[in-house]
Each structure stands twice: as C-alpha cells, then as structure tokens.
Amino acid sequence: MRRRGIGTVVRRRLALRPGRVVLVDREGTLRAGDLLDLVRLRRATPGSSPHSVPLGLADLPATAPLRQVLVTALAADGELLLRSSGTTLGQPRLQRRGPLSAKQLVMLLDLARRVGLRPGRTVASAAPGVHGHGLQVALGALGLGAVLVDLSHLPSRPRIELLHRTSPDLLTGVPVHLSDVLTADLEHAAKRSLRIPHVISGSDRLDDELRADLARRFRARVHDVYGTSETGSLTVDGKPLRGVRIRESDGLLHVRSPFTAGREIVTDRGKVTARGRVVVQGRADGQISSGGMLHHPHEVAWLLHERPGVRAAQLRAVPDARFGLRTIAEVEIGELPAGVDPPTAEELRALIHDRLGPAAVPRQILLSTRED
Template sequence: MSLRGRAGRGIDVAAVLRARLGTRARSVVLVDRQGMLTGQDLLDLVRLRREHPRHGLLHGPAHPAARTVAHLPAAQDPGALSATAPLRQVLVAVLAADGEVVLRSSGSTGAPRLQRRGPLTPAQLRCLLDLGRRVGLRRGRLVACLAPGVHGHGLLLALGALAVGAPLVDLAHLPAADRIALLHRTSPDLLTGAPVHLAALLRAEQALVRGRPLAIPRIVSGSGPLTEELRADLSRHFRARVHDVYGTTETGPLSVDGRPLRGVHLRELEGLLVARTPFTAGRELVTDRGELAGGERVRVLGRADATLTAGGRLPDPPATLRVLRAHPAVGSARLLVEADERTGVHTLAEVVLDPSAARTTAVSPEDLRALVHDRLGASAVPDGFRLLR
C-alpha cells in the first residue's frame, strides 16, 4: 500500500479511501448481517451522506442501500454514533467527513472517551504500515472484525483493510449463533478483537460447531491483556498464528508481540513504560506498568493507575445494570460485591433469564461480558456472571 500526501501536509485518509473504493467499484468490500456492499455501494452511501449531512432521514429517490444512513446523527464522525452502530454506518460517517475523525477509546480505565485524529503524517503512516505488515493485513485477504467500529481498535482495522483492498466481515454486536454462522460462511483469513471478544467467540464455536473447527490463519488481539492460556487456546482451536497488539488511545499502536513498531520509542522508568510515538507530537507519555525485557521487548504488567482491566471496577453500576437488563434474553439483573483476598472485592452480576426470550435468544456469560465491554468499556465489566433460569 502507498498513501501519499502533499509535501508538508497530512494525508486526508477519507479522501484517499474514497479514491481507493473507486478502483474497486464492483468488488465486495463489506459483508455483514444486512448483506454485502461493493465499493460502489459504499461510495453511493458516502455521497448521500455528504449531500444530506444534517438530515437523519433521506427524502425522495435514493440508492436502495440508503437505509444504512437513515439513522446517522448530523455529526460526521464515529464518536457521535451509538456504541452498537454497525461497521457500515461507521465507515459511511468517516468517509463522508473531511479533516479530523473523532473516535471512542475502549474504556479500559474508565468510561469510553473521545479521541480526535486529524490527517495522517508520513511518520504515522509508516507506523501503521508496519502494524499491518506484522499482523498479515494484505490485499485480497478477508478480514473479520469483532471489535466495534466506533472504537479505535475496530476503526483502525477497518480503515486499514479498505486501504489495502482487504474485504471486511462485521461480526460485532451479533448474537453468538449468528456470529458463528457468518464466520463459517465467509471463512476469513484474519480475525481481530479484544480478548473478551475472542474468548466469547472461542466458547461459542466450541459449543455450537459439531464438525471440524474453522481454520483462521491469523488472529489479532488488542485493547486488553491477552493471557497465555487464551492465546494457546485460540492457536490450537483455530490453527492460527495469534498476534498480541499493544497500544493506547493517546499513543496509538505501540508493539506487536512485544516488539515496538516503527517510529515508536519506549523506555522503562521506575517500573513504568514511557512512550514517544508519531501520535504523541514529540511528547513522552506514561502508558502502563511494565518492563523492556532485554532492553527492547515490551512486557506489560498492569495499568499505571493501578486499574485492573478485568478487575471488576464499576465506575457506574446503574449503567452496567441498564445494559444487562436491556438484553432481550434477560429478565432481571443485580450486582453483588464480595470480598476477595487478592483484589479486595469481587463483583458478580447475577442475571435472571427471561424464560420466553431465552428459548429464542441464546445468551452466555461471555456474551454479556462482551456486551458490557462494548457499551461501557472494559473497566465496567463485572468479574463474574451467574445465570439463573
């Protein structure tokens, strides 16, 4: 891939990607629960969005796929979209915009927050190209995404796939059975998501698929710590090469499998990792507690502010309960706080399933964990779930 901007100026990613889609007008660029979009379909939706930036509904004759943009807010960025917006809506919002893009963090240290990204500099582009090369993002390879498109993880992967000419499969926000069915129907070459997404998918695959498991050559984990146990399970079950990508909202991507990306400078200071990257404007930022093994290999030991990503911190318990109770298979829910020798407290979500809805909408603890993660961020996810019928 080669993206070039004018000397001394950043690269307008939206404009470049619109041009790229024009060269793939008849090729499928996205597959999701609504069907398939070709490059021309996506360009038509972007054109409609640019022509009607302040109207939630389009009036008069429109492209058959116009329902995709029917409920987009006036703001042309993913930060203004619902946390459950499908990837096609996010892409329309981003590609219709000129200038900066506003996206949400994954919320691993609190509620998801907005982060502004302007045109790419050459140094930022070189860093992202190195990321794509290391995880195997290539032209023609089918890429399945479990991470929501409104978060940096999902959006970065989606835009990178469009740039290199890799078709996308949107798996986010689907019920487990639908997610597995779409995964098997498309047979992707690369799968990405946060560890909570990947763990839920693995358990659903093991429970729902009776034949030979699907082989996925590359799996990319990000937006959370990947345990060695989960990494081994994913590798064994899907016969995959599993990559662990580390980064933060403020610094951008930092490393793949412990190796810093091009243009990323990391050092260890009193047990903390300090980063200077093409996305920090020359500043050094503290990221997490960690070390540089052998002086160069990154090893993350925990959050710099002592927050445990999966440690059950609940910045807004009522919001967590609202998310759980909104699930169609949930009748009621409550949060219990129990003593824990290691962390002090252990949070448990006790969920009573609705008997009538549970027969048609299967749900597991992993599904609920991923739901809270996507809506409120990793720090809002309870430590455990107990399902009652």
C-alpha cells in the first residue's frame, strides 16, 4: 500500500464533503471547500512576494491562528517541517515528518480512540497550532472528520463565549492553557453550566488539583497524554499506546515508538510500575518546562554573561502556580567599561526574550552590585 502524507490524507477527506464546517474561530466558520481553496492558492503562490505567508510551519509566528497553520500544513508536499523541542535528541532542530506508516497510523488511531476523538465531534483547542500538541490535534481532528474550535490567542471573555457557543465534545491544551480556560469560565460564564465529556492535557505535567477542578467544573473525563515531539504521543493516563515500548533503567525512560525508526531513545526521568503504568518524574536533560514551553537555564546564564558589566549570573527554578515552574535570575553587576551604563532588569528581560524566546524569560531578575 502506498504511504501518503498526512496533508494528502486530510485534503482528500476535506474534498469528500466541501460544504462541511471544519473550523470555528474569531473570524467565523470555515468550510472544507473554502479551506481547500486557501490551500490551493497557497500551493500556487509559495513565497511569491515579501507579503506572502511563510513557507513552512517552522517560519510561522507564535501567534499564528489555527486556520493559517492548517493552510500551511496542508500545502506541504508529502512532509511537514517542524521544529523539535530538543528534549530527547539534543538541541532543538528542524524535524521532517513524512508519510505515515501503517504502524504510525495504528498508534494515532489508538490515541484518538482513548481520548474520545470520533468523526463528527467538536474539538476545542486552546493549544497554539504552531506547537506540536495543537498541530497534532488539529490534523487528527480534520482527518477523522471532526470540527475544530480555535480558542488560542483569544482574550478570556471571547474565548468563553466561543466555547459556550460551540459546546465542544473535547477540550485540549497544555495544563496552563486549560487552567486559563477554567479560570475564565468561572469568571465569565456565571451560572451557565457547560458539559465537556473529554478534557485532554499534554506537553507538560498535569497537577492533580487542576485535574480534579477540570473534571468537576466540566463534568469531564480528564486524560493526561505524555509524549515528545521526537517520539510522538506515548501514553494516555500512563498506559502506552499501541506500538509503543517503554522500559525503565536507572530512573530513566527508554522509549521505542513507530516514530523513532526502530531506535530506543531516552526521554525523561520516570518509572514503570508493576502494572505497566508509566510515571514521568521530571526532565532528563536539565531543561525547564514552563507552561509546556522549554528552555535551558544555562543558556540564559550564558547569554546574560555576554552583556558588558555582568560579572556573574545564575538561575534557580521556583514553583509557579500558573506555569508549574519559573526561574529567578540573580545577576551580579561588576566593573563597567567606560561609557557603558549598567543593565536594567527590563533590558535584560528584553534581551532574553529576543534571543531565546518568551519561555526563557525569568519571573524575576534580581540585580546586585559588587565593587572590588
């Protein structure tokens, strides 16, 4: 059987029912035929002018709406070009996802079955489409004939209004996104009761208290999905998906999945219980996940050292109610070159944001001065 890229599969699925609504967002509704028209236009004029849409998923801005992400992904010829997190195979890098194999398809169908994703259902995603979590949900939903609701990048009240207007069967996001949706619903929905049968959390540790709050508020079954961008999804509620093999050695999880090309790779620190349940206990690479976004504290410290006048810099991780973990940077200012002003916390914050991204920005930057 000929292997086909996910973009080809989804485009053919859309062509079967061009009048079907496939996406609801702040701009309104988008039907399958209209989405295909946008994809054809995108394929006909790739990068034809400075004002055209970016060439690949890795080029899209973090704030790209889901409809732009879908047009870019579906216009790809046979493969998707993603930027990996670097969690399992070293530094983040561009990663190519080509046509799905039979084993990969079986694994993804098992994932959909376990979290309640079915044809005709409505899936609300609070995860940005440029992230692996949001993209996988979006393409999977379209491939199965579900309707997508884009909650990402919306202010609280419009997000809740859209959520209640569409009454989704599934809600998905990183824990911090789900926490924001929960808080916004409590603030703006008043006594309107909304039942969401399935809530799907991924890309970061799901706190027990948040899980209970989501289940109670939405009367939902809450699923905790674990995986990485390099290996794909691996477990649902601790149970490995079909085709996934996970073993523990010296406190590290060794994984082989249909997306690792037969290789066994180390993902995170964790254990496998006697009943075969996988428990993730932390990262194995020294990186910090803040709201599902990764950064390495050492990279931040090295960057701060480059700024003239910074004698020393160190970062420490602290618990954060919203993001799980954040960092605090302690920066020591030394002797300044002639004509150079001492750095301010705002300047250092902007430097980190521009060079390493928003996830790397510490919650606090504490400045101290040392005179020789």
